[in-house]
Amino acid sequence: MLDDVLAKVYADIAPHIGEGRVANxxxxxxxxxxxxxxxxxxxxDGELHVIGDAHEPFSIQSVSKVFTLTLALGRVGEGLWKRVxxxxxxxxxxxIIQLENERGIPRNPFINAGAIVVADVLLSGHQPKETLGEILQFVRQIADDDEIAIDRDVARSEQETGFRNAALANYMHAFSNIENPVEKTLGVYFHQCALSMSCAQLAKxxxxxxxxGRLAGRGPSVVSAERARRINALMLTCGHYDASGDFAFRVGLPxxxxxxxxxxxxxPGKASVAVWSPGLNENGNSATGTRALESFARHTGWSIFG
Amino acid sequence: MLDDVLAKVYADIAPHIGEGRVANxxxxxxxxxxxxxxxxxxxxDGELHVIGDAHEPFSIQSVSKVFTLTLALGRVGEGLWKRVxxxxxxxxxxxIIQLENERGIPRNPFINAGAIVVADVLLSGHQPKETLGEILQFVRQIADDDEIAIDRDVARSEQETGFRNAALANYMHAFSNIENPVEKTLGVYFHQCALSMSCAQLAKxxxxxxxxGRLAGRGPSVVSAERARRINALMLTCGHYDASGDFAFRVGLPxxxxxxxxxxxxxPGKASVAVWSPGLNENGNSATGTRALESFARHTGWSIFG
Amino acid sequence: MLDDVLAKVYADIAPHIGEGRVANxxxxxxxxxxxxxxxxxxxxDGELHVIGDAHEPFSIQSVSKVFTLTLALGRVGEGLWKRVxxxxxxxxxxxIIQLENERGIPRNPFINAGAIVVADVLLSGHQPKETLGEILQFVRQIADDDEIAIDRDVARSEQETGFRNAALANYMHAFSNIENPVEKTLGVYFHQCALSMSCAQLAKxxxxxxxxGRLAGRGPSVVSAERARRINALMLTCGHYDASGDFAFRVGLPxxxxxxxxxxxxxPGKASVAVWSPGLNENGNSATGTRALESFARHTGWSIFG
Amino acid sequence: MLDDVLAKVYADIAPHIGEGRVANxxxxxxxxxxxxxxxxxxxxDGELHVIGDAHEPFSIQSVSKVFTLTLALGRVGEGLWKRVxxxxxxxxxxxIIQLENERGIPRNPFINAGAIVVADVLLSGHQPKETLGEILQFVRQIADDDEIAIDRDVARSEQETGFRNAALANYMHAFSNIENPVEKTLGVYFHQCALSMSCAQLAKxxxxxxxxGRLAGRGPSVVSAERARRINALMLTCGHYDASGDFAFRVGLPxxxxxxxxxxxxxPGKASVAVWSPGLNENGNSATGTRALESFARHTGWSIFG
Structure with missing residues (x-):
């Protein structure tokens, strides 16, 4: 049945493939x-259904913030919320406006400033290499795939052009909300964003x-059920930046x-879905990807809102 | 079982009754x-479970925005989103800052500016009395209770002190996003906020x-299932003003x-819950009411996030 | 010699007459x-030099704020600065953004919000008619010209379309920084802005x-020398809204x-100059008028900055 | 006579010496x-009048922005205003808020962001050491005093703690309004702020x-008269950050x-005055220094406003 759904979704979005602007x-x-x-x-139940270029790795960028948040909550628990x-x-x-108005505390862990704080939490007491190793190992483990890697070219490019992120990190350091040297924290952040994964790996x-909170079926727990719920809640309210409300309205899923x-x-209770289409809409989210998820929600009737 | 839950919730919150500051x-x-x-x-299933002062009417204030939004969507459909x-x-x-930055378009229908636009939509082509009659009739019908009324004293007081709301309405009028005379639109808004309902009436x-989208059981439809889902989505992302993320995180329900x-x-799929406790927290939401809902979510395990 | 200057200025600006956009x-x-x-x-010394349409009355609009500020300082003295x-x-x-960030206290008496507070100060203890009579009498006296009048058509139009000003006034009332009924204060404000004066009258x-602080020569004092200096200082730093710095840089005069x-x-120490050209630049200031004053400053060498 | 004035000023401010909070x-x-x-x-006329600790060097910090602005205007002329x-x-x-709203263009050369752009202009085509050498040589020349030096301890401390300035510089680099490597531009900026000068040196x-625009009397020109006027205008409107209006109002001098x-x-036309008192008021300007200048303006009657 889910293969049928994927086919229908694909038919819906086919005319729109290539729409949007690729990040440049x-x-x-x-x-x-x-x-x-x-x-x-x-x-x-442990099944995997795919369509299109679902096995081709792409740069997951900010999707990585879900995984680093999970790790950071594991590291420091709810104390994290003092800093973000x-x-x-x-x-x-x-x-950066919000940071000035709220004295260096980012609004949530999914905007850049918040994810940089999360990276800083993971870095504390470690070297960047160790922290990146931990992130990579975690993602490989939950995806059950040791092929997952960080794209060093992407990371290097980000580092060379990431002046706005450097501004955010320096700004928060001025308010003591970055504890490690700015360039080390940014190093972790730019590398986590350069994680390269396929839709199949990401969905898993x-x-x-x-x-x-568990891997497929009755498998081992990654986090508690309550923590999984809470991360879902954050994804719903903050996962699409300033278009989160619209995504909740149209798709109805975190x-x-x-x-x-x-x-x-x-x-929740059913599945994890990953979609990839490089063209972005005006809010910086995948244009055709969002459309595909809207179609998916309609064809499955899946929604957390009823 | 839900009576047990209510008893447990009551036990949890009893030490906190009276906390917060009553709106003054x-x-x-x-x-x-x-x-x-x-x-x-x-x-x-049509059951009603209550505890405490669940049959005593109180001023529902901004909770009314859910009902006027429902009516306005029925009136103008998705075209509403051009104006809010x-x-x-x-x-x-x-x-009012956001209105200046975004040229008179309120961010959502649940902040004051957005609800004033919604009231303006309902007023167009009518007199305030007619619009208020329509709102009242709608609420009585969906609550199945003709006793529900508007508290004229509250409405009059709001009108006399509502200068910030008058500022919002005038400001939006300058951008042509209020179409009726400001004082008429505000008249509707202040009266809808003065609706007096009990928890029992509100839950129904x-x-x-x-x-x-239906009344209890397989009863008549108020709105389509899709519209009900979308209103839930808006409640989740915007229903608690600038504490909506926190409410989603802690309670996990729209x-x-x-x-x-x-x-x-x-x-969704289970029940509607209303709680009342007058003391507010620093975000202007019921302090003990929020606590009760958190306890309720824990005891039932109900959450839209898993 | 000043007649020569006016002729040179006129020659400089002649090709630019009609530039800018007339307020509509x-x-x-x-x-x-x-x-x-x-x-x-x-x-x-009491001389008057004119060129062009210098005797034709026009709507002085915000230039009136200088006169009402002078009156309000006479009425309540330096206590005014508690409210603006x-x-x-x-x-x-x-x-209106600044008002929210600074709790209803306008930044200066020359932005609209500040001038509305000044009008409110003048209104206190009076009826709008009396206050307007006082403003008119004051302007006639310092211009030594009883022909000066308020253009009722302009005032009425302003009142019918002044929703942003109504927003400002209501907003400040919410912070208790407007003391009279909003519509009365706005009535005074809209009428003062509708003062009709010629360049000759305005310069005098x-x-x-x-x-x-004195009328021409050793004539009677309108205000103390110190107060005159301070009003000049306010004109220099705030007299051209968000282009005040540029005007100071280019023209060098309050x-x-x-x-x-x-x-x-x-x-200061020399003369008062009035210019009129209806087309406005992007900051809402007279395009050719500003150009004329720049030319005037260059030809006279007059500047407060050296 | 100016010695008398200084004595009177000193008598006025003596009870207030030590007020304010020293930057820490x-x-x-x-x-x-x-x-x-x-x-x-x-x-x-080339006279120098002093009182108190007028020959003791102190860290001139942002006063240095006047000198670097002068140099940058000499270097790139009015083209500077494309970048600030x-x-x-x-x-x-x-x-940093304004920078985001106005796409990396600082509002004026005297706020930190603007002065960092000015430093970047001076650095282009040079090494930081050369640029600092040029700044130092310029200040020594106009003060006619080769003893003036940069305090390396202060510069190093600034560099170690200047995260907000680093945020500003990185942010503007993201908008291509910093052209040199951020750390080099900041190096110049932190060192210029560490210039150590006495009141006597500064006044000269x-x-x-x-x-x-000339050194004392009919001496050689540093800048044209027009440029001197314009720098004075900028000092008046922007020289005291968000208290510039108040300083113009109370002191009446750039x-x-x-x-x-x-x-x-x-x-203008008379003298240059320097004052030093380390305690700052809530706007970050010398508390007793401002008071002394107010007293000075009163005793001399000197004001650019009449």
């Missing part, structure tokens, strides 16, 4: 073929969020997007 | 007894949101709060 | 002939600012502009 | 004796602003303050 702030992203489209569904808020920001993903890696054109969605 | 910007609200507490659950957005605001309920009135201390919550 | 938010302003240009210089600041705003003339009326295309400039 | 963000500033007070007047504005900011000296160095407690004031 670094060459490694700018040269991606805009006609790529992949989608994968990992169910709580849980509210939608009402401003673009890279805005995100399954614990839909499955009460999701986290990345500027590489990927979106990870959680359907 | 108008005398009619300031003199409310802060030790009031009521809670009601209306299930999709669907994104969390990142600012307090009565902020909100049931259609949890029940696929809800709309009012400054009178009431909160209406929707549990 | 009310019909009475929109129908003004954009090719009008007048200029008048009233010297501290003395800093440039960094925002447009009709912005403003002379006390250049002449140590000035106050109005949306009717008039500008009043003070040359 | 770096140890080198925090340990300054708060009871220091010095004042110097350099007249256009000329308007008061309406926000604190280190605010600033004299060209009061003297039509001035530039620094967080080290120094203020440089220009009296």
């Amino acid at each position: 702030y670094i060459p490694a992203l700018a040269r991606i073929d805009p006609s790529k489209f992949g989608m994968a569904i990992a169910t709580v 808020g849980r509210e939608p920001s009402g401003t673009p993903f890279n805005s 890696a995100g399954l614990f969020l839909a499955n009460g 999701g986290k997007s990345g500027v590489g054109g990927g979106i990870l969605v959680s359907v | 910007y108008i005398p009619a609200l300031a003199r409310i007894d802060p030790s009031k507490f009521g809670m009601a659950i209306a299930t999709v 957005g669907r994104e969390p605001s990142g600012t307090p309920f009565n902020s 009135a909100g049931l259609f949101l949890a029940n696929g 809800g709309k709060s009012g400054v009178g201390g009431g909160i209406l919550v929707s549990v | 938010y009310i019909p009475a302003l929109a129908r003004i002939d954009p090719s009008k240009f007048g200029m008048a210089i009233a010297t501290v 600041g003395r800093e440039p705003s960094g925002t447009p003339f009709n912005s 009326a403003g002379l006390f600012l250049a002449n140590g 000035g106050k502009s109005g949306v009717g295309g008039g500008i009043l400039v003070s040359v | 963000y770096i140890p080198a500033l925090a340990r300054i004796d708060p009871s220091k007070f010095g004042m110097a007047i350099a007249t256009v 504005g000329r308007e008061p900011s309406g926000t604190p000296f280190n605010s 160095a600033g004299l060209f602003l009061a003297n039509g 001035g530039k303050s620094g967080v080290g407690g120094g203020i440089l004031v220009s009296v």
Whole structure:
């Protein structure tokens, strides 16, 4: 049945493949073929359904923030919320205005500033290499796939052009909300964003969020059921930057997007869905990817809102 | 079983009754007894479970915005979204800054500016009395209770002190986003906020949101299932002003709060819950009411996030 | 010699007459002939030099704020500064953002919000008619011209379209910084802005600012020398809204502009200058009027900065 | 006569010596004796009048922005204004909000962001050492004093703690408004702020602003008379951050303050005045220094406003 759904979704979005603008702030992203489209569904029963370019790795970018948040909560628990808020920001993903108004505390862990704080939490007491090793190992483990890697070219490009992120990190350091040297924290952040994963890998890696914190079936727990619920809640309210309300309205499922054109969605109790289409809409989220998820929600009737 | 839940919730919150600060910007609200507490659950099977002061009417204030939004969508359909957005605001309920930055388009229908636009939509082509009659009739019908009334004293007090709301309305009029005379639109708005309802009435009135758009059981449809889902989505992302993210994180259910201390919550597929406790927390939401809903979510395990 | 200067200025600006956009938010302003240009210089010795349409009355609009500020300082003295600041705003003339950030205290008496507070100060203890009578009498006296009048058509139009000003007034009332009924305060404000004066009248009326607070020569004092200096300081830092810095840089003299295309400039110790050209630049100040004053400053060598 | 004035000023401010809070963000500033007070007047006739600790060097900090602006205008002329504005900011000296709203163009050359752009202009085509050498040589020349030096301890401390300035520089680099490597531009900026000068040296160095661009008397020109006027205009509208309006209102003279407690004031046609008192008021300007200048303006009757 889910294969049928994927086929229907594909039929719906086919005329729209290639729409939107591919991110072009670094060459490694700018040269991606805009006609790529992949989608994968990992169910709580352990099934995997795919369509299109679902096995081709792409730069997951901000989708990685879900995984680093999970790790950071494991590391410092709810104390994390002293350093980062849980509210939608009402401003673009890279805005610095809110930081000045709220004295260096980012509004949530999914805007850039918040994810940089999360990276800083993971770095404390470690070297960047160790922290990146831990992130990579975690993602490989939850995706059950040791092939997952960080794209060093992308990371290097990000580092060379990431002046707004450097501004955010320095600004928060001035308010003592970055504890490690700015360049080390940014090093972790730029490398985590350069994680390269396919839709299939991403859907599997995100399954614990839909499955009460566990890997597929009755498998081992990644986090508690309560923590999985709470991460879903954050994805719903903050996962699409200043278009989170619109995504909740149109798709009705918790999701986290990345500027590489990927979106990870959680359907509690049922499945984890990953979609990839590089062209972005005006809010910086995958244009055709969002459309595919809207179609998916309609064909399955899946929604957390009824 | 739900009676047991209510008893457990009551035991949890009993030590906290009276906490928070009662709204005091108008005398009619300031003199409310802060030790009031009521809670009601209306299930999709048509059952009603109550505890405490669940049959005592209180001023529902901004909870009314859910009902006027439902009516306005029925009147103008999705065209409403040309005049009001669907994104969390990142600012307090009565902020005017966002309106200047976004040229008179309020961020969502649940902040004051957005609800004033919704009132303006309902007023167009009518006199305020007719519009208020329509609102009242709608609420009585979905709550199946003709006793529900508007508290004229509260409405008059609001009108006399509502200068920030008058500023919002005039400001939007300057951008042609209020179409009727400002004082008429505000008249509708202040009166809708003065609706007086008990927890029991409120839970019944909100049931259609949890029940696929229908009154209890297989009863008549108030709205389509899709519209009910979408209103739930808006409640989740925007229903608690600038604490919506926190409410989603802690309670995990769509809800709309009012400054009178009431909160209406929707549990899709299961029930509608109303709680009332007049003391407010620093975000202007019921302090003990929020605590009760958190306890309720824990005891039932109900959450839209897994 | 000043006649020569006026001739040179006129030659400089002649190719630019008609540039800019005439204010069109009310019909009475929109129908003004954009090719009008007048200029008048009233010297501290009592001479008057004019060129062009210097005897044709126009709507002085915000230039009136200099006169009402003078009156209000006479009424309540330096206590005025509890209700209005003395800093440039960094925002447009009709912005409301600053009011929210600074709890209803306008940044200075020359932005709209500040001038509305000044009108409210003048109104206290009086009826609008009396206050307007007092303003009119004051302007007639300092201009030594009983012909000066308020244009009722302009005032009525302003009142019908002044929703942003109504927003400002209501907003400040919410913070108790408007003490009279909003509509009365706005009535005074809209009528003062509708004062109709020629360049010749305006230059004479403003002379006390250049002449140590006195009417021409050793005439009677309107205000103390210190107060005249301080009003000049406010004109320099705040008299051209968010282009005040640029005007100080280019012209180097204290000035106050109005949306009717008039500008009043003070040359301490020497003269008062009024210019009128209806077309406005992107900051809402007279385009050719500003150019004329720049030329005037160059030809006279007059500047307060050396 | 100016010696008498200085004596009267000293008598006026004596009871207030030590008021305000000494800047404590770096140890080198925090340990300054708060009871220091010095004042110097350099007249256009070449006289020097001093009182108190007028020959003791202190960290001139932001007063240096006047000198680097002068140099940058000499280097690139009016083209500078493509990269930095000329308007008061309406926000604190280190605010980043305005930069986001105005796409990386600082409002004026005297807020930190603007001065960093000015430093970047001076650095282009040079190494930091060369640029600092040029700045130092310029200041020594206009002050006619080769003893003037940069305090390396202060510069190093600034560099170690200057995260907000690093945020500003990175942010502007993202908008291509910083052209050199951020750390080099900041290196120049932090060192220029660490210039150590006495009131006597500072008054002499600033004299060209009061003297039509020339050193004392009919000496050689530093800048044209017009440029001197324009720098004075910028000092008046922007020289005291978000208290510039207040300084213009109370003192009535163009001035530039620094967080080290120094203020440089220009009296066009007459003199240059420098004052030093380390305790700062809530706006970050010297508390007793401002008071001394107010007293000075009163006793001399000197004001650019009449």
